[in-house]
Amino acid sequence: MESGERSPRDMRLRAIGWVRNELRDLHPPQGTDFSAVESVIELLTEFTPALEGVADYSHLIVIYWMHRVAPGDVTLKVHPRGLGQMPLVGLFATRAPVRPNPLGLSLCRLLAVEDNRITVRGLDALDGSPVIDIKPYIPEQPPEWTVPPWLRPFLR
């Protein structure tokens, strides 16, 4: 390991809850519209008090563990979205799941909060994914931005 003097202590995550939805296929059909999928996040009940005030937001950012990705399945160069006609680019220029740390990040529309259950739309996690963190969405769209040419056709 490089930078040993700054070596972190053991970085272990705990699930704060799990995703419940209809996404059970490891490889959903190309063209699946995740933005329409509704999911329920079932939090461990110990965290119910931490949800107070969450319903004042319209959107949440959900960080989850991509539990169906094989451990150690890391690829440094990928064709975005698994499409062979796309250029081969660096992993960190994409959101491909074959990452050193298989964390997914999703901006979701909040539909309801009830006890320890949060209903959202647009979460791209598979059913059963452990939820790692929930952060409120705070608008901070940059006034100007750039993306690679290959990504432009996919922007909504």
Place this chain on the structure above:
Amino acid sequence: MESGERSPRDMRLRAIGWVRNELRDLHPPQGTDFSAVESVIELLTEFTPALEGVADYSHLIVIYWMHRVAPGDVTLKVHPRGLGQMPLVGLFATRAPVRPNPLGLSLCRLLAVEDNRITVRGLDALDGSPVIDIKPYIPEQPPEWTVPPWLRPFLR
């Protein structure tokens, strides 16, 4: 543990690099303008190939480990931004660091990519923070959004 049948395998993170910047105080002075701070992310050199194409983006999302938060320091209700005059709200209605999983998330302006070094502006991580993931920023500002009244004065 609830939902035992969906209990995840061991979720352990590895640092892919470290943050280098001037933020050394655990509690930066109130009013510190993180948006102006420049940081260098030093990736482990094994990941240099995964940076190809990253420079085509103007912004990145950096996930990092808040290594200076005491382990187990979780508070379910907080005053946002540590301000006593703010209402006491649920942890998940804030970005306070005392989370079950101390992951920070920051939208940054990309300034340069050189070999295994990424220079960014606006990363709110302290110096020495382990970097967990780097994802490209893909514009997806919701057309409409809501935040709590207490947050509005802080929106840029």
